[in-house]
Structures are given as C-alpha cells and as structure tokens.
Amino acid sequence: MKNIRLFCKQKPTVDQKVVSDLVRWLRERDCNIYIDPDTGELIGETATCSKEEVPANSELIIVLGGDGTLLNVARIAHPHNVPILGVNFGTLGFLTETTLGELYPTLESVLNKECKIEQRMLLNASLWRGDTKMHDFNALNDIVINKGALARIIDLTVQVNDQPMTSYRADGLIIATPTGSTAYSLSAGGPIIHPSMEALVLSPICPFTLTNRPIVVPDTSRIKVQLTKRHEDEDVRITLDGKVGCAMKSGDILAAEKTQVSIKLVQAPGKNYYQTLRKKLHWGSTAE
Numbered sequence: 001m002k003n004i005r006l007f008c009k010q011k012p013t014v015d016q017k018v019v020s021d022l023v024r025w026l027r028e029r030d031c032n033i034y035i036d037p038d039t040g041e042l043i044g045e046t047a048t049c050s051k052e053e054v055p056a057n058s059e060l061i062i063v064l065g066g067d068g069t070l071l072n073v074a075r076i077a078h079p080h081n082v083p084i085l086g087v088n089f090g091t092l093g094f095l096t097e098t099t100l101g102e103l104y105p106t107l108e109s110v111l112n113k114e115c116k117i118e119q120r121m122l123l124n125a126s127l128w129r130g131d132t133k134m135h136d137f138n139a140l141n142d143i144v145i146n147k148g149a150l151a152r153i154i155d156l157t158v159q160v161n162d163q164p165m166t167s168y169r170a171d172g173l174i175i176a177t178p179t180g181s182t183a184y185s186l187s188a189g190g191p192i193i194h195p196s197m198e199a200l201v202l203s204p205i206c207p208f209t210l211t212n213r214p215i216v217v218p219d220t221s222r223i224k225v226q227l228t229k230r231h232e233d234e235d236v237r238i239t240l241d242g243k244v245g246c247a248m249k250s251g252d253i254l255a256a257e258k259t260q261v262s263i264k265l266v267q268a269p270g271k272n273y274y275q276t277l278r279k280k281l282h283w284g285s286t287a288e
Contacts, residue, residue, distance in 0.1 A: 007073050008064035019042055022103070074241075085110060120263045122263055139240040145236065174202070185201055189213075202217065225253065229250050
C-alpha cells in the first residue's frame with residue numbers, strides 16, 4: 001500500500017506536528033501521499049487533490065479525527081472500495097479506534113499486509129415524492145427521521161419487502177446498521193449488534209405506544225417508511241449519520257436498503273470488538 005490519501009480534521013483537534021511527522025514517516029517508506037488544500041495549508045505543502053477527492057490509485061485512506069470525520073470520509077470513499085484507517089482525535093472513537101500511540105505500529109502492520117480488514121455495511125436511502133426521486137444518500141451508521149423542535153408527534157407507516165409491518169406514532173424512527181447500533185439507536189433503546197451480523201435494526205424514538213419496540217430485520221430487507229398525510233407543513237427531517245439530510249414532506253416515502261459495496265475498516269493489531277465495547281461503554285468497571 002504505497003498510495004495513501006490522508007484526511008484530517010483541522011486545528012485545534014489535530015496538531016500540525018502530528019500530521020507533518022506522519023507524512024514524513026510515510027515518505028521515508030516510499031509512500032505517495034495525497035493531501036487536500038486544508039491539510040496542505042496545515043503542514044505548509046501544496047495540495048495534490050481536492051477536498052472530497054480520492055485518487056483512483058489510492059490503496060489506503062488514513063483519517064485523523066473522530067467518528068464524525070470518519071463518517072464523512074466513508075461517504076466519499078464508498079465508491080472506491082479503499083480500506084480506511086481511523087485514528088482517534090475525538091471523544092468516543094467507536095470507529096476511529098486506533099490511538100495516536102498505536103498509529104505507527106498499526107501502519108507497520110498495514111504496509112506489511114499483516115492487518116485485519118473489516119467489512120462494514122452501508123445503507124442507501126432515497127426519498128421519493130410521488131414518482132420522483134428527490135434525494136439519494138449513503139449512510140454508515142444510521143438513517144434518522146425526526147420531528148423539529150416545535151413539531152408534534154409524527155405518524156409513520158413502515159413496510160418491509162413490500163409487506164406492511166407497523167405504524168409508529170413517535171418523535172421519530174432510526175434505521176441503523178450493525179455499526180450504527182452503538183450510536184443513536186442505542187440511546188433509543190435499540191440492541192447492540194455485532195458488526196459481522198447481517199442485520200438492520202429499526203428503533204422508534206420515544207414511541208407513543210409502549211409495544212412499539214426496536215426490531216431487528218435481515219440486511220436483505222427493503223424498508224419503506226411513509227410520513228402520513230396529516231403532517232402538512234410540519235418540520236420533519238431525514239438525517240444521515242448525523243451529518244447530511246433533507247426535509248420530508250407529508251406523503252413522502254423513504255426507501256432504504258443495503259448497498260452492494262461495503263466499507264473496509266482497518267482493525268488495529270491486538271484489538272477486537274468486545275474490547276472496544278468494554279472500554280467505550282465502561283463494561284466491567286467498578287462502581288464508585
């Protein structure tokens with residue numbers, strides 16, 4: 001892996017010296033580094049690609065930042081099917097699990113092709129208004145339909161594989177991948193799903209009916225969610241990975257299903273999913 005695209009969150013999150021040292025270390029190993037204008041400005045170098053570009057010959061993507069930065073990069077990198085190494089400079093770090101102290105040993109294993117690559121499912125979401133596709137997005141964590149701060153409780157009908165499943169009266173609905181099961185869905189009472197599981201979870205947000213519980217469905221499911229006609233001119237939005245989104249109007253249908261191409265994440269040597277859960281969720285720690 002000699003052609004590497006570097007993404008980094010800007011100061012004060014990522015220090016200039018950290019980026020400069022990393023670029024120098026990689027070049028000493030004959031790696032070709034692609035940097036965007038913001039990163040180039042940070043380390044005083046000329047950019048070699050645009051901000052949202054992944055050069056066609058890229059073999060590895062390094063992300064310096066938090067989970068939010070990696071989620072942004074995942075949408076950009078998805079069509080290229082290039083492994084992503086996330087280095088945590090954020091707060092939680094479920095996805096960017098490699099610490100700065102582990103960066104160089106992990107890179108050594110990557111360059112020597114000794115690392116483990118995990119496949120993570122992506123969701124595609126399309127918003128339909130009648131017969132017109134209004135928007136099309138991909139999400140690594142989740143798709144969220146929710147009401148605005150001043151909107152009333154919303155009514156949603158859900159079909160799975162064109163079969164009616166249920167109707168929700170709730171503040172919203174989360175459709176999450178296994179990767180996203182430890183994000184917003186977990187806060188809404190959804191289960192934790194191992195990333196290797198071929199499943200999706202639908203978690204209602206503060207449902208009006210107590211029996212409306214999160215449900216796990218196969219990852220082959222085609223999910224359709226319609227906002228009922230009674231919500232004319234109300235503030236309802238669709239959000240993908242907490243980053244991008246669009247308005248959802250009365251009668252609109254959100255169609256969601258797994259994409260054909262997954263995201264590849266580099267796993268740091270000596271780490272596993274259960275270790276990450278114990279650390280991030282403080283499992284097994286002594287109550288004080």
